[in-house]
Amino acid sequence: MDDLSLALQVALGNQKNWKDGCVAWVESRDSQCGKKRSEGFLCSRHISVAKRRAEARAAKLEAYQARKKIFHDKHISEWRERLDGVEAELERRTGVLTTDRAAYGGVGTPAIARHNQRQFSDSNVERVGELIREKESLESKIAGVHGA
Known part of the structure; x- marks a missing residue:
């Protein structure tokens, strides 16, 4: 580790405010150590x-990463299944019922017109928003980005 990284393990405050001498914070005195620096910013004790x-x-970070990997491996298949379900529901709620241009130009069946209007109902828009957030969350979990 470099000198600054070591000092940040035991020092408080902004580096600009560090005084001469050892910058380690001594809680019992509620002040900086101040002894002669032996290496970098710290005395030999600190x-x-x-x-x-x-x-x-x-070591704590390594243990956390190991627990996170175990959790990820345990749940990834159910996350993938749920993601498939979310994507299918999103497609059903937002997908185009037909690619026939006449159906959107006013010369279509009433069922297509109703379907298109239903896509913009308050409840459908709210549910699509929920599905998009869930999809993003599942994708980041599958990618291993989220802390588990």
């Missing part, structure tokens, strides 16, 4: 503390 914290954070 370098070891910062390294321990960095290792602990890395």
Whole structure:
């Protein structure tokens, strides 16, 4: 780790406000350590503390990633099934009933006209919005973007 990354493990505040000496925050004194810097921004004692914290954070992140992968592997098939259902319902609610241009130009069957009007009803528009949000959520879960 570089000096700044180590210092950020134990220091508080903006880097511009760090004083001379060790920048590690000592809670019992409620102030910066201030001892002579041995390496980078920290004294020798706080370098070891910062390294321990960095290792602990890395181990915690690795454990989290392992749990996330197990969860993802366990649920991916049901997410894919649900995504197929959502896409089918979206197609049914927003898809064009016919590609016959005459049906949209005023010379069509009443069933097609009713279908086209029904697509813009408040309840259908609301449901399509819900389906689009669910589809985006499922796609990001399948891609492994979401924290599980």
